[in-house]
Amino acid sequence: MREGILRLGNEQLAEVGAPALSVREIARGLGVASSAIYRHVANRDELLTLLIVDAYGDLAKSALDEVDQGAPAGQQLAAIATGMRRWATANPARWALAYGSPVPGYSAPADQTNGPGTLVMTTFLRALSLGKFVRPASVPKASPSLRSELLAGAAEIGIDADPELGVTALGAWTGLIGLISAEVFQQLGAELASHGEELLERWIAETVARFDLS
Amino acid sequence: MREGILRLGNEQLAEVGAPALSVREIARGLGVASSAIYRHVANRDELLTLLIVDAYGDLAKSALDEVDQGAPAGQQLAAIATGMRRWATANPARWALAYGSPVPGYSAPADQTNGPGTLVMTTFLRALSLGKFVRPASVPKASPSLRSELLAGAAEIGIDADPELGVTALGAWTGLIGLISAEVFQQLGAELASHGEELLERWIAETVARFDLS
DNA sequence: TCATTTAGTGAGCACTGATCACAAAAGGAA
DNA sequence: TTCCTTTTGTGATCAGTGCTCACTAAATGA
Numbered sequence: 001m002r003e004g005i006l007r008l009g010n011e012q013l014a015e016v017g018a019p020a021l022s023v024r025e026i027a028r029g030l031g032v033a034s035s036a037i038y039r040h041v042a043n044r045d046e047l048l049t050l051l052i053v054d055a056y057g058d059l060a061k062s063a064l065d066e067v068d069q070g071a072p073a074g075q076q077l078a079a080i081a082t083g084m085r086r087w088a089t090a091n092p093a094r095w096a097l098a099y100g101s102p103v104p105g106y107s108a109p110a111d112q113t114n115g116p117g118t119l120v121m122t123t124f125l126r127a128l129s130l131g132k133f134v135r136p137a138s139v140p141k142a143s144p145s146l147r148s149e150l151l152a153g154a155a156e157i158g159i160d161a162d163p164e165l166g167v168t169a170l171g172a173w174t175g176l177i178g179l180i181s182a183e184v185f186q187q188l189g190a191e192l193a194s195h196g197e198e199l200l201e202r203w204i205a206e207t208v209a210r211f212d213l214s
Numbered sequence: 215m216r217e218g219i220l221r222l223g224n225e226q227l228a229e230v231g232a233p234a235l236s237v238r239e240i241a242r243g244l245g246v247a248s249s250a251i252y253r254h255v256a257n258r259d260e261l262l263t264l265l266i267v268d269a270y271g272d273l274a275k276s277a278l279d280e281v282d283q284g285a286p287a288g289q290q291l292a293a294i295a296t297g298m299r300r301w302a303t304a305n306p307a308r309w310a311l312a313y314g315s316p317v318p319g320y321s322a323p324a325d326q327t328n329g330p331g332t333l334v335m336t337t338f339l340r341a342l343s344l345g346k347f348v349r350p351a352s353v354p355k356a357s358p359s360l361r362s363e364l365l366a367g368a369a370e371i372g373i374d375a376d377p378e379l380g381v382t383a384l385g386a387w388t389g390l391i392g393l394i395s396a397e398v399f400q401q402l403g404a405e406l407a408s409h410g411e412e413l414l415e416r417w418i419a420e421t422v423a424r425f426d427l428s
Numbered sequence: 429t430c431a432t433t434t435a436g437t438g439a440g441c442a443c444t445g446a447t448c449a450c451a452a453a454a455g456g457a458a
Numbered sequence: 459t460t461c462c463t464t465t466t467g468t469g470a471t472c473a474g475t476g477c478t479c480a481c482t483a484a485a486t487g488a
Contacts (some may be wrong), residue, residue, distance in 0.1 A: 001435085010335075017317055018233075019232075019233040019317055020317075022474090022475070022476090023475085023476065024474080024475065024476080032436070032437090033436060033437050033438065034438095034475095034477090035436075035438075035477080035478080035479090036242075036435070036436050037438075038476095038477070038478085039434080039435055039436070040435090043476075043477075044475095044476065044477090046386070072221075085416075096315030096316075097315075099317025099401070100314050101310030101311075101314025101315050101395075101399060102310075102399055102400075103231055103233055103234075112423075135475085135478085136423040138419060138422065138423050139416065139419040139420055139423060140415075140416075140419065142412070142416070143409075143412055146409050146412055146413075149405050149409065151404060152405070153405065153406075154419055167413070167416055168416075168420065170402065170406070170413070171389070171393060171413065171416065171417050171420070174389070174392040174393045174395075174396040174401075174402070175385070175388070175389030175392050175393065176392070177392045177395075177396070177401075178388040178389050178390070178391045178392020178393065179385060179388045179389065179392065179393065180453070181315075181388070181391075181392065182388040182391070185315060185316055187313070187388075187391075188384065188388070191363050191366070191367065192363060192367075192384070195357075195360050195363065197360070198356070198357055199381070199384070199385065201354075202353065202354075202356070202381050202382075202385065203385050205352060205353040205354065206350070206382065206385070208247070208352065208354055209350040209352050209353060215466090236443090236444070236445090236473070237444080237445065237446090238443085238444065238445080246467070246468090247467060247468050247469065248444095248445085248446090249446080249447080249467075249468070250466070250467050250468075251446090252445090252446070252447085253465080253466055254466090255445075257445075258444095258445065258446090418482075429488100430463105430488095431486105431487095431488090432485100432486080432487085432488100433484105433485085433486070434483105434484080434485070434486085435482105435483085435484075435485085435488095436467105436481105436482085436483075436484090437480105437481080437482075437483090438459100438479105438480100438481090438482105439478105439479090439480095439481105440477105440478085440479090441476105441478080441479105442475100442476095442477095443474100443476085443477105443479085444473100444474075444475065444476100444477075445472105445473095445474085445475100446471100446472085446473095446474105446482100447470105447471085447472080448467090448469105448470090448471085449469100449470095450467105450468080450470105451466105451467085451468075451469105452465105452466085452467075452468090453464100453465080453466070453467090454463100454464085454465070454466085454473090455462100455463085455464080455465090456461105456463085457460100457461090457462085457463105458459100458460080458461085458462100
């Protein structure tokens with residue numbers, strides 16, 4: 001039953017998107033009264049939360065399983081980025097759920113989404129932390145407050161990295177999400193929609209160069 | 215009436231978000247029958263389209279009016295980026311509407327959104343085109359197909375830039391959107407939410423350095 | 429065997445977007 | 459002014475939604 005709800009939920013997500021996802025339609029698909037759904041899921045928001053967690057987990061599985069922990073950091077980075085893109089283009093609605101605009105008034109409970117949600121990010125940051133970042137003289141150092149925040153965060157995920165690299169690595173992470181979202185959401189117009197793969201390859205190459213990976 | 219619909223629509227957007235925006239609630243706010251709204255707007259989707267166009271226009275006005283066309287490109291870039299961030303944090307729901315996940319099944323008609331929607335981007339790209347980008351040897355050249363696409367796009371907005379710079383500039387644009395979205399949507403956790411300004415300043419400084427602006 | 433918990437039912441409530449016949453305004457031409 | 463036409467607003471109505479609740483059937487376990 002639970003699996004059926006998730007399965008049909010994901011199907012509807014792909015077909016009509018999160019805003020139009022209907023609890024009743026899921027019940028119809030399962031051949032069951034709509035009220036039966038509420039025995040397993042408190043309400044529509046909780047169902048969406050389950051789908052978000054499921055999406056994070058699936059993305060992590062799909063993007064991380066082919067990352068060779070022993071490979072050079074640059075190859076790890078490339079594997080993560082291409083894995084994320086592949087999953088995102090194959091599952092645009094789920095990508096939107098995970099990395100698109102959240103629904104105001106309801107915030108996905110952090111305790112449920114933090115684990116799988118940050119797994120990909122930590123792997124990404126870990127790979128970048130193996131490189132080195134030379135801060136141009138014109139770029140000011142990070143503030144003490146930000147430095148300590150980054151040190152704490154790095155310790156939490158067990159990496160030992162220069163906060164200066166950390167700031168830039170975080171920017172690379174949000175930049176990657178922005179790039180993939182631009183392709184998935186078609187924000188760059190139809191002309192560039194067909195060049196998503198090359199744009200990502202370019203981004204990977206530039207990032208490898210910037211962080212002196214290989 | 216039209217203005218009233220847009221005004222209350224934007225209010226609701228801020229209060230409950232796009233998915234929960236209600237035509238009937240707008241009608242109540244205007245003291246009018248709900249069916250009266252449909253004399254001015256074909257349906258809910260068209261109303262959302264109007265709000266998107268309105269958001270793009272407002273963002274462009276807010277982000278671009280303080281850009282000094284005669285100033286050094288680096289200052290222009292900084293003005294655009296900080297202007298975008300200021301508007302986005304002040305209008306998170308409208309930012310989500312413009313740059314967040316689109317609603318599947320209904321694509322905002324391109325003819326209505328293209329103008330204001332690309333205005334900020336073209337100004338951004340124009341500023342970056344004033345710099346120079348040195349492609350690291352490890353980064354392969356853009357494919358002929360992508361090059362021609364970029365040349366056509368650049369000609370369309372009246373800038374004469376090296377396609378190699380163009381690819382990287384596009385990546386910077388999507389990266390900026392990703393960075394601002396990460397702050398607005400709180401994707402980096404509560405700890406970093408309070409450092410949005412510094413993260414953007416850092417991004418600006420690094421981008422200025424990468425494109426050799428000043 | 430039998431009490432108790434769990435899972436499913438179907439009627440019902442309050443809400444939504446949208447349509448439609450109708451009526452009241454608002455204009456414009458004679 | 460009068461009269462016709464177009465525009466704007468009305469209220470009833472329809473199908474659909476999320477969700478609740480009293481009720482029943484099934485499973486569980488002492």
